[in-house]
Amino acid sequence: MTIHWHSFAALDTPIEAASLTARAAIVGRIGLLMLSCGTGAWRVRAAMDTIARALGLTCAADVGLISLSYTCFDHGHHYTQTLSLPASGVNTDKLTTLERYVAQFAETALELTAHQIHDQLDAIEKKPGNFTALQAGLASGLACAAFVFLLGGGPIEMVGCFFGAGVGNYIRRLMGAHHITVAASTAVSVAAACLVYLLTFKVLAWGGGASQTHEAGYIGAMLFVIPGFPFITSGLDIAKQDMRSGLERGTFAIMVITVATLTGWVVAMLVHLQPANFIPLGLGPATLLGLRLAASWCGVFGFSIMFNSPVRMAAIAGIVGALANTLRLELVDLTVPAAAAAFLGALLAGLLASPLNRRLGYPRISLTVPAIVIMVPGLYMYRAMFNLGLNHFDIGASWLVKALLIVVALPLGLAAARIIMDRQWRHIG
Numbered sequence: 463m464t465i466h467w468h469s470f471a472a473l474d475t476p477i478e479a480a481s482l483t484a485r486a487a488i489v490g491r492i493g494l495l496m497l498s499c500g501t502g503a504w505r506v507r508a509a510m511d512t513i514a515r516a517l518g519l520t521c522a523a524d525v526g527l528i529s530l531s532y533t534c535f536d537h538g539h540h541y542t543q544t545l546s547l548p549a550s551g552v553n554t555d556k557l558t559t560l561e562r563y564v565a566q567f568a569e570t571a572l573e574l575t576a577h578q579i580h581d582q583l584d585a586i587e588k589k590p591g592n593f594t595a596l597q598a599g600l601a602s603g604l605a606c607a608a609f610v611f612l613l614g615g616g617p618i619e620m621v622g623c624f625f626g627a628g629v630g631n632y633i634r635r636l637m638g639a640h641h642i643t644v645a646a647s648t649a650v651s652v653a654a655a656c657l658v659y660l661l662t663f664k665v666l667a668w669g670g671g672a673s674q675t676h677e678a679g680y681i682g683a684m685l686f687v688i689p690g691f692p693f694i695t696s697g698l699d700i701a702k703q704d705m706r707s708g709l710e711r712g713t714f715a716i717m718v719i720t721v722a723t724l725t726g727w728v729v730a731m732l733v734h735l736q737p738a739n740f741i742p743l744g745l746g747p748a749t750l751l752g753l754r755l756a757a758s759w760c761g762v763f764g765f766s767i768m769f770n771s772p773v774r775m776a777a778i779a780g781i782v783g784a785l786a787n788t789l790r791l792e793l794v795d796l797t798v799p800a801a802a803a804a805f806l807g808a809l810l811a812g813l814l815a816s817p818l819n820r821r822l823g824y825p826r827i828s829l830t831v832p833a834i835v836i837m838v839p840g841l842y843m844y845r846a847m848f849n850l851g852l853n854h855f856d857i858g859a860s861w862l863v864k865a866l867l868i869v870v871a872l873p874l875g876l877a878a879a880r881i882i883m884d885r886q887w888r889h890i891g
Contacts (some may be wrong), residue, residue: 471576558564602626605764610682626683630655690835697873811880
């Protein structure tokens with residue numbers, strides 16, 4: 463239900479002199495807005511603490527995936543609220559605006575009334591997205607076309623993934639605008655992506671430009687649904703002992719991936735698609751290195767646009783991701799275990815994001831998560847589900863274990879970078 467925030471601000475007095483209820487409502491609303499952007503529990507709690515200190519309060523908060531409970535204390539009195547969102551989401555542009563607002567709150571907002579502060583928060587909450595559903599669909603197509611190249615696909619697979627993922631994410635955005643539940647929108651969009659890939663492949667095959675061996679690229683068309691933010695923030699929250707948030711986010715990510723892979727498997731069974739290996743492209747080391755850098759940048763840029771990052775932020779995240787993901791792929795070519803290479807790639811992404819955060823003011827998570835989403839082993843996860851569904855338990859379990867090792871390694875790499883580069887994050891409290 464809609465929360466009428468202005469009803470907590472009955473008196474037109476500066477917020478410093480307002481009642482405990484009015485001040486605590488500001489703290490809670492900031493926390494809920496931060497949570498709506500997809501950031502982790504530690505960052506939500508840190509923002510709430512910053513606002514509480516500026517308002518002369520002490521705050522304790524328990525943060526989950528879509529809900530938070532908090533209590534504000536002031537001179538022997540306390541005020542408790544429980545707040546929740548209708549659904550989880552990601553909005554890196556709004557997150558950047560909120561972080562800057564929180565950082566400047568003590569200097570700019572203490573002489574304002576509660577009504578004026580809520581007016582400012584109203585404007586942030588209602589800030590429109592930067593991109594239309596069509597633009598988000600094109601970004602998804604770009605990201606997944608680059609993704610499938612990095613997995614080993616060629617031009618045929620890339621064209622199919624561009625159209626498949628583009629249509630799939632366009633449909634998902636439209637369903638999201640109509641408040642359709644995540645499970646339903648994921649299933650429908652993945653099914654559409656696979657079918658459009660198949661249609662594109664048939665058109666190319668009819669024109670003589672594609673052989674049956676290019677069918678395997680349909681896996682890349684569904685990778686736009688990878689829940690990168692919940693996956694990564696889950697690991698970071700657990701590293702900070704925010705177990706409730708970490709487990710809820712991890713469970714949500716597993717649910718989305720399970721729905722997506724099961725849908726892809728059902729569609730594959732119905733239309734007789736097989737997740738075969740990609741045809742070797744036969745590229746030289748120097749050419750492959752250059753194309754990996756370019757494809758990684760395009761993939762991360764596309765995912766950033768899907769997360770509503772402004773173009774400049776998305777381009778910078780693309781540079782971080784190009785360097786980090788190319789390092790990972792080159793290490794794998796040198797026979798470094800995939801999980802260890804993923805850890806080092808994520809570590810580099812985190813190390814690069816910290817100075818960019820200080821210089822440009824972009825939230826670290828807005829740079830690092832898009833940069834390592836492209837490292838999430840969606841192909842491994844799908845092949846695990848495909849083989850388990852066919853009762854090939856030994857093969858399915860092998861793919862599943864490989865995927866789990868990489869999934870664990872990615873947030874560990876970011877956590878290690880935060881411990882090294884962020885003094886505040888590496889301390890308790």
